Amino acid sequence: MDELAATMTGFARTLRAAGVAADHERTQNLLRALDHLDVTDQGEVYWAGRLTLCATPDDLPRYDRCFDAYFGGRKAVLSRAATTSVTRHLAERQDDGESGDDDGTPAPATASRIEVLRHRDVARLTEAERAEVHRMLALLKGGRARRRSRRFESAHRGRLDQRRTIRDALRKGEVARLRHRRHTTRPRPVVMFVDVSGSMAPYAETLLRFAHALVRSEPRATRVYSVGTRLTPITAELRHRDPGTALNEVSKVIPDWSGGTRLGEELKEYLARFSARGAIALIASDGWERGDPELLGTQLARLARQAYRVIWVNPHKGYADYQPLTGGMRAALPYLDDLVAGHSLAAFEQLSERLAHA
Amino acid sequence: MDIESPEKLIELLDRHAYLADEGLATAAFLALRMGRPLFLEGEAGVGKTELAKTLAALLKAPLIRLQCYEGLDAAQALYDWDFARQLLHLKAAEAAGITDVSRLEGEIYDRRFLIARPLLKAIETQPSVLLVDEIDRADDEFEAFLLEVLSDFTISIPELGTVKAGTPPVVVVTSNRTREVHDALKRRCLYHWLEHPGFDREVAILLRRLPGCTETLAVQVARAAERLRQADLVKPPGVAETLDWTEALLTLGAKELDPDRAAATLGAALKYREDVAAVIGNGLLSHG
Numbered sequence: 001m002d003e004l005a006a007t008m009t010g011f012a013r014t015l016r017a018a019g020v021a022a023d024h025e026r027t028q029n030l031l032r033a034l035d036h037l038d039v040t041d042q043g044e045v046y047w048a049g050r051l052t053l054c055a056t057p058d059d060l061p062r063y064d065r066c067f068d069a070y071f072g073g074r075k076a077v078l079s080r081a082a083t084t085s086v087t088r089h090l091a092e093r094q095d096d097g098e099s100g101d102d103d104g105t106p107a108p109a110t111a112s113r114i115e116v117l118r119h120r121d122v123a124r125l126t127e128a129e130r131a132e133v134h135r136m137l138a139l140l141k142g143g144r145a146r147r148r149s150r151r152f153e154s155a156h157r158g159r160l161d162q163r164r165t166i167r168d169a170l171r172k173g174e175v176a177r178l179r180h181r182r183h184t185t186r187p188r189p190v191v192m193f194v195d196v197s198g199s200m201a202p203y204a205e206t207l208l209r210f211a212h213a214l215v216r217s218e219p220r221a222t223r224v225y226s227v228g229t230r231l232t233p234i235t236a237e238l239r240h241r242d243p244g245t246a247l248n249e250v251s252k253v254i255p256d257w258s259g260g261t262r263l264g265e266e267l268k269e270y271l272a273r274f275s276a277r278g279a280i281a282l283i284a285s286d287g288w289e290r291g292d293p294e295l296l297g298t299q300l301a302r303l304a305r306q307a308y309r310v311i312w313v314n315p316h317k318g319y320a321d322y323q324p325l326t327g328g329m330r331a332a333l334p335y336l337d338d339l340v341a342g343h344s345l346a347a348f349e350q351l352s353e354r355l356a357h358a
Numbered sequence: 359m360d361i362e363s364p365e366k367l368i369e370l371l372d373r374h375a376y377l378a379d380e381g382l383a384t385a386a387f388l389a390l391r392m393g394r395p396l397f398l399e400g401e402a403g404v405g406k407t408e409l410a411k412t413l414a415a416l417l418k419a420p421l422i423r424l425q426c427y428e429g430l431d432a433a434q435a436l437y438d439w440d441f442a443r444q445l446l447h448l449k450a451a452e453a454a455g456i457t458d459v460s461r462l463e464g465e466i467y468d469r470r471f472l473i474a475r476p477l478l479k480a481i482e483t484q485p486s487v488l489l490v491d492e493i494d495r496a497d498d499e500f501e502a503f504l505l506e507v508l509s510d511f512t513i514s515i516p517e518l519g520t521v522k523a524g525t526p527p528v529v530v531v532t533s534n535r536t537r538e539v540h541d542a543l544k545r546r547c548l549y550h551w552l553e554h555p556g557f558d559r560e561v562a563i564l565l566r567r568l569p570g571c572t573e574t575l576a577v578q579v580a581r582a583a584e585r586l587r588q589a590d591l592v593k594p595p596g597v598a599e600t601l602d603w604t605e606a607l608l609t610l611g612a613k614e615l616d617p618d619r620a621a622a623t624l625g626a627a628l629k630y631r632e633d634v635a636a637v638i639g640n641g642l643l644s645h646g
Contacts, residue, residue: 036391047384051548162441169448275536
């Protein structure tokens with residue numbers, strides 16, 4: 001390898017360590033780009049690297065830091081963001097005194113036992129019971145309502161299938177029969193926002209496991225974000241087959257466990273960057289909004305205009321005497337298609353059923 | 359056309375009234391030199407589409423545009439057979455008593471019955487600039503398909519054979535980032551994130567693009583645009599909107615941006631009722 005290639009490969013390695021997806025192919029592109037530029041010009045090298053090695057706007061500040069560090073003559077010292085483990089985080093949570101069994105003793109899973117567990121509030125379960133509920137959640141068959149796609153399949157009725165008709169006519173020597181086709185269907189996308197703020201801590205893990213089940217059942221039609229004080233995309237992490245691994249990966253990327261909730265601002269950020277057009281938006285939160293409830297209202301109004309349905313999942317809704325009185329909940333209500341419970345296995349099963357028929 | 363450096367390209371783009379900075383010029387330069395698609399991402403109205411148009415103008419090549427939308431499929435992007443004419447041909451053959459299937463087949467799947475959609479058209483036209491606009495609106499399945507076409511600029515038509523571009527078209531792919539585009543596609547491309555222009559550049563763009571615009575007006579509009587972008591709006595104005603706004607002001611004979619005229623023409627810059635209300639309510643137009 002010549003000196004330039006070695007230097008650039010080293011630079012790409014530095015970038016990868018900083019979290020930029022500067023893989024081998026991209027590095028090759030950079031070397032090809034440099035064939036056309038002046039490698040003694042720092043500016044041209046900067047742009048060649050940025051254009052070939054970066055892939056998202058988030059990469060750009062990292063790229064700038066690494067470039068300064070690397071070509072400023074010193075290797076970048078990179079600190080990985082401190083990671084919190086979801087299990088550790090959840091272990092710190094105080095166990096509720098009302099729960100019955102001793103911690104850690106796995107109870108036999110009988111049908112009647114599961115039936116009882118099914119309706120109990122997950123926040124009031126022992127670790128062992130909760131683990132059982134989570135196992136059931138992982139088995140959830142998350143079907144998804146389908147909507148018409150633009151693709152076609154052949155059918156007895158429907159639109160004229162021109163290609164097939166011509167093919168037939170050719171084979172038979174005359175236009176004997178018209179063939180038809182119809183639209184295929186595709187799953188309706190779901191965008192889920194999971195509130196990981198302090199007040200939601202007893203439910204966060206269960207909600208994330210539910211999100212995992214959704215992602216696993218429709219990997220291409222589900223997007224999940226954690227919300228709290230920051231909007232964090234976690235779909236990629238939830239794609240792991242094993243729920244435990246997935247949750248562990250999620251825990252590494254969520255920076256704001258147990259903070260406050262600024263759902264309004266985060267929805268705004270979401271709507272500014274992405275779109276929920278045609279999707280079912282699921283917001284899993286207790287509505288303890290720390291930000292401006294008015295902002296939450298306006299953002300939900302926008303979300304409702306884009307999305308096919310907006311469903312709010314509130315753990316407290318499972319109780320008969322629950323009233324949506326928090327500022328956030330009150331601001332949100334006018335824009336919701338539905339406010340549903342999200343505290344027990346049964347509640348999640350119902351929600352899953354809803355998504356299959358929405 | 360031989361463009362020897364990014365600086366030269368800046369100059370050429372400038373002649374076509376497009377003011378590019380070093381980054382964008384290097385991106386376009388490399389796209390031309392390396393024959394790679396240029397993936398331009400950035401908010402709406404920062405000049406992504408405009409760059410493709412300008413490149414077409416300066417290369418004296420036709421601009422072929424593929425506007426993406428949800429449900430866009432291969433038949434709409436690549437080619438389609440002209441069914442009505444094929445049927446007519448078959449009917450005529452039937453009437454003439456021609457029954458030779460392979461002969462009929464050859465006749466029916468002739469190039470003249472093929473309707474070229476943008477991707478095929480771009481591959482058949484040389485030189486050409488292909489604009490794949492707002493890729494983020496197409497379904498993600500479409501990306502895999504596009505990747506295939508952009509990788510070797512070859513389209514295979516089962517009934518007809520393979521069409522290959524002699525000189526690949528210059529390709530500009532734009533995204534407003536409403537959805538994350540698959541990495542495999544981006545990896546094929548040169549990636550550039552286009553920002554709103556800085557104050558000085560925006561003034562220069564207004565003066566360059568609108569001959570009747572005075573320096574005073576350009577400065578005032580650019581300053582107002584800067585404030586609007588910092589204000590908390592649903593859709594902050596892009597350069598395209600500032601240009602429209604200034605043009606509206608010029609049409610009204612404005613030499614300066616006074617609050618009344620600004621309010622009257624604000625609809626050219628802001629496209630949401632909430633935004634107009636917020637800007638007028640907060641008196642954002644009255645100072646400066």
